[in-house]
Amino acid sequence: MGAPAITLQNVGKVFVRDDGTAVSVLEHVSFEIAAGSFVCIVGRSGSGKSTILNMIAGLIEPSAGTIAFADGVTRRPRLDIGYLTQKETLLPWRDVLRNVALPLEVRGIATAEREARARQLIGLVGLADAEKRYPRELSGGMSRRASLARMLASDPATLLLDEPFGALDAQLRADLQLELLGLWQGSGKTIVFVTHDIDEALLMADRVIALQSGGRIAVDVDLPPARPRAVRDVRFAPEFIALHERLLDALTSDPGARTIAAAAAP
Amino acid sequence: MSATLSSTLSAVQSRRNVRARHNLRIAVARIALFVAVTGLWQLGSNLNLIDPTVVPSPAAIWASLLKITLNGQLAFHAWITIQETIGGFLIGAIGGIVLGFAIGRYPALSEVLDPFILAIYSVPKVALAPLFVVWFGIGIFMKIVLAAVTVLFIVFFNTLAGVRNVDRDLVDAVWLMGAKPRDVLMKVLVPSAMSWALTGVRIAIPYALIGAIIGELIASNRGIGYLISSAASSYDTAGVFAALIVLTVMAMLLNAIVDEIDRRLSKWKVDASVSIRGT
Numbered sequence: 001m002g003a004p005a006i007t008l009q010n011v012g013k014v015f016v017r018d019d020g021t022a023v024s025v026l027e028h029v030s031f032e033i034a035a036g037s038f039v040c041i042v043g044r045s046g047s048g049k050s051t052i053l054n055m056i057a058g059l060i061e062p063s064a065g066t067i068a069f070a071d072g073v074t075r076r077p078r079l080d081i082g083y084l085t086q087k088e089t090l091l092p093w094r095d096v097l098r099n100v101a102l103p104l105e106v107r108g109i110a111t112a113e114r115e116a117r118a119r120q121l122i123g124l125v126g127l128a129d130a131e132k133r134y135p136r137e138l139s140g141g142m143s144r145r146a147s148l149a150r151m152l153a154s155d156p157a158t159l160l161l162d163e164p165f166g167a168l169d170a171q172l173r174a175d176l177q178l179e180l181l182g183l184w185q186g187s188g189k190t191i192v193f194v195t196h197d198i199d200e201a202l203l204m205a206d207r208v209i210a211l212q213s214g215g216r217i218a219v220d221v222d223l224p225p226a227r228p229r230a231v232r233d234v235r236f237a238p239e240f241i242a243l244h245e246r247l248l249d250a251l252t253s254d255p256g257a258r259t260i261a262a263a264a265a266p
Numbered sequence: 267m268s269a270t271l272s273s274t275l276s277a278v279q280s281r282r283n284v285r286a287r288h289n290l291r292i293a294v295a296r297i298a299l300f301v302a303v304t305g306l307w308q309l310g311s312n313l314n315l316i317d318p319t320v321v322p323s324p325a326a327i328w329a330s331l332l333k334i335t336l337n338g339q340l341a342f343h344a345w346i347t348i349q350e351t352i353g354g355f356l357i358g359a360i361g362g363i364v365l366g367f368a369i370g371r372y373p374a375l376s377e378v379l380d381p382f383i384l385a386i387y388s389v390p391k392v393a394l395a396p397l398f399v400v401w402f403g404i405g406i407f408m409k410i411v412l413a414a415v416t417v418l419f420i421v422f423f424n425t426l427a428g429v430r431n432v433d434r435d436l437v438d439a440v441w442l443m444g445a446k447p448r449d450v451l452m453k454v455l456v457p458s459a460m461s462w463a464l465t466g467v468r469i470a471i472p473y474a475l476i477g478a479i480i481g482e483l484i485a486s487n488r489g490i491g492y493l494i495s496s497a498a499s500s501y502d503t504a505g506v507f508a509a510l511i512v513l514t515v516m517a518m519l520l521n522a523i524v525d526e527i528d529r530r531l532s533k534w535k536v537d538a539s540v541s542i543r544g545t
Contacts, residue, residue: 059438079444089439093457102453106445154443 354413
């Protein structure tokens, strides 16, 4: 793998709740993400995995430590990051074409050029017939595809995905996992993919990090490099079964999960 | 294959026939109901079972309607009311949107103004009519003001709610794309709030007519409201009913416009609703 694209060093995050009490979500989190690699972060809800993505994206600042990129640029937001959240954030008053073209529009790319680029991506994700539709006229899978296309519109070097397929049914999720892999392979893009689904991580990632509550890294493992991986291999090959068990143990043995979950409850 | 296709087509065809027949039956039933009620009503009037000074006969109403249509009164007074409604609506809607954006952009200001705005909003606008008569006289302008005030608060509250309820995640998403504050304003905040504002506009349309009519009922010498009150004051109940029919048609036309707006907005509209706390 290449040089580190993103380096987290001793990152900590403390949130202050409305009643003034402070909750420490992450403490002393350090890891590097290699350029061009596909890294999955698995963890239960409350483990702080989304917080890590939000900090890499620049939506929130770390309370301690640093997050550095290879080029040394500290300005946020970085323009070479695409971020896909679980929640749909297509603009309801724009059709698919104008949504996908939006990242280029805010960068001042001319209409003809950005729409040509958007059409190309819309075709790539299989929505060519739906470019005039509005988000509320799209199915869950179509919305996700449109969001994927929008994320790719500005051709970002780094993609951050936060449980992007969590709300989809199993078959659709499998389809989109393969499509994302297809879009990524050979692109040289760095992907940080957050999920709570171990199978999803094992199918897609070069490397899986299991996060326990507080941001403690319980497992950090490189997967066998052979690709493409078949779903059946990931399910039934002995080496993957062993990996699955290791990751599952890390998530279920999380000592802080219960207290964190209780503290986070409204 | 083709047998399946043709059977599918014939199934679709027969479903269409069933629906067409259903629609026809409903239409026939509606006409029958109208004819029956009007017929019984006319019969009752003819047999002197119904006092014509209380409820005039359908024939008398029709004659009255025909009379005001032919002598030009209907067109004259309806046009006055339409002008008041449209004028009041436009002023109120534009004013409400502008005020909503202006105040909504400054959360501290809107917090300070909240109780005062709510106080003015809570006053039944009808109660302001006599004051408006003193201020603006009994001409068309007073009705426009009354309609505008009624509309303004509905649109204003929806716009304000829209500006305050912009989806934070949409703002974040567009900010992450590298959008400048101006882009966030024009591409997220304004369109998002506009969908709320338009919901207010849609709700407010019938209220513009209500404002105009109330103004005319209270003090005027023209308009449909005047037609109603002047007929009533001379015990011309047939004239009252005729004017009410004109008013009903106008209100139904307005509702049709509202439905059309709804249909066009429903494609992308953000779910937005503010409870309307009386007028």
